[in-house]
Structure formats: structure tokens, C-alpha cells
Amino acid sequence: MAALTTGNETEELSADTILELLANRRRRYLLYALRGRDDPTELSKLAETVAGWEHDVPPEEVAQNEYKSVYVSSVQCHVPKLADAGVVDHDEDNHTVVLSENFEQLEPYLQLVVLDEPKDSTLHAELEADSGEGFIRQIRENVARLKP
Numbered sequence: 001m002a003a004l005t006t007g008n009e010t011e012e013l014s015a016d017t018i019l020e021l022l023a024n025r026r027r028r029y030l031l032y033a034l035r036g037r038d039d040p041t042e043l044s045k046l047a048e049t050v051a052g053w054e055h056d057v058p059p060e061e062v063a064q065n066e067y068k069s070v071y072v073s074s075v076q077c078h079v080p081k082l083a084d085a086g087v088v089d090h091d092e093d094n095h096t097v098v099l100s101e102n103f104e105q106l107e108p109y110l111q112l113v114v115l116d117e118p119k120d121s122t123l124h125a126e127l128e129a130d131s132g133e134g135f136i137r138q139i140r141e142n143v144a145r146l147k148p
Helices: 015-022 025-034 043-055 064-084 103-116 122-130 135-146
Strands: 088-091 096-099
Touching (some): 015 103, 025 043, 025 064, 025 096, 025 103, 025 122, 043 064, 043 122, 064 088
Antiparallel strands (some): 088 096
């Protein structure tokens, strides 16, 4: 039987927890990579994607040491922290991750911090392409409405 690590499902996340989870860019990138995926994703694929975004290159051009850095820190630090908060479910036997119930609480804040990502980056381009209606454009419009 697979060892599924889940966090505090359906438990309300505190403001401190939300801010702590989003404070690390690599954790945000992991969450961006998992958005819109219903099936568990292999950590190795996530690490390739995140390393590509960090170095602004396509995943297939990521150097081995850059990939390894992302993979190891994800396994040892970032995924367990997200799982403890109930934001992801981590199958340790299959080395896969999928978003879980508590992600819904985190997503509005993740949408705000995406505005700080470099506008000419591969991450920005992919987030725009993944959203049929322009994910980043929608966020900018919503934030503009909130400003007095």
C-alpha cells in the first residue's frame, strides 16, 4: 500500500501559515506547476519544470545540478511542508504529488504573488498560456479594481 502523506485536510489555514508557505519562491513554483492538474504528478517532472522556471530555460535544457538541487529540496523540505499544511498529498512510495483540499484557501494569495514574478520569464509565459482567459491579466484587473 502506498504511503500517502496528507496534511490537515479541510482545516482552516492561519494567515501565518499561508504567508510562510508562500514566502519561498520554490514552493510557489511547485504550486504553480501543480495548478490545474487533477492527477498525481511525479516529483521528477515537477523538479524539471521548477528548475526551468528558476533558470528561465525550457525543462529539457536544465543542467543536472540545477535539477538535483530543486528535486532534493522539494523532497526534503518543500513538499513535506505543503503536505503538513494539507495543501498537497504526497505519495512517498510513488514519488508523486497532487493538490489537496487546503489549496483552495491558498490559491487567492498565490494569485496575488504571481504579480511579482518576472514578466519576461518562461514562468510568466507559461502561466499566461495555461489560462485561456489570461490568468495574469485577470489578476491585474482584479487588483486594479481593489485600488482606490
